[in-house]
Amino acid sequence: MAKHNGKLVAQNKKANHDYFIEETFEAGIVLQGTEIKSIRAGKVNLRDSFATVKQGEVYINNMHISPYEQGNRYNHEPTRARKLLLHRKQIDRLIGETQQAGYALVPIKVYIKNGFAKVLIGLGKGKKKFDKREDLKQKQAKRDMERALKDR
Template identity: 50%
Template sequence: MDSNGRKVVASNKKAHHDYHIEDTFEAGMVLQGTEVKSLRLGRASLVDGFVDIDNGEAWLHNVHIPEYAQGTWTNHAARRKRKLLLNRAEIDKIERKVSEKGHTVIPLQLYFVKGRAKIEIGLAKGKKSWDKRQSIASREADREKVVELGRRLKGMRD
């Protein structure tokens, strides 16, 4: 459980490295029973996932939720497309942005809130390789600042 009352199942760690996240949305998902049971075991992968808007509905593609081990013939397909539950204004906003060049919608985090499976999706724009190098350099500079500040507060000198 994190501070927001979320039980995080999976997160897309490479999303912030590969994309500039411009906006985020929380969406519900239409799931089958065995998918929920598999998620409660903490098993899912968001690596290749993306969101597509089709006929005014949001669909989640390529998110891997493995089959439930105790499931029988009612088990689900691991990489099936799943419908996302968003309101009309959110879907329209996403559809407008995706129609612009270079924008995409990716899953950022999959979690449970009050027993309901939710997914955080991000409206993103791909980073170039020099953007990635720049963000790594700024992260390392911030880390060095924190370390140096800690050394000075402890009274250590070079």
């Protein structure tokens, strides 16, 4: 399980709600032009994004990076597919895992680490509707217990 220790820029809060995240990987992002300036400004949205493996390379799709305000003609397309930088062994493992039914690569967080933009992607298995309801019940029960202990 990879942990990030950089400045958090964006987080996909629906990832843990919609998927059982079994393993996480830290990947660099291949950016162009003014994209890093927009990321540092926090103009990133991971809501509908997903990662795919094509021809032995991993790409993140639908990650919205807003155009940089002072970028004029050097700006980028906001939702283009961006290549992720991973080790060959990690990519080979992801290829094998994602070919199994029900598994997907889900971007969880985008952060800045040592001046570089990184994305934390998780290997997730989709939750069924009853799993989501069960998680909400457990979360509510935990919240109620903490509230009761606090009131003592």
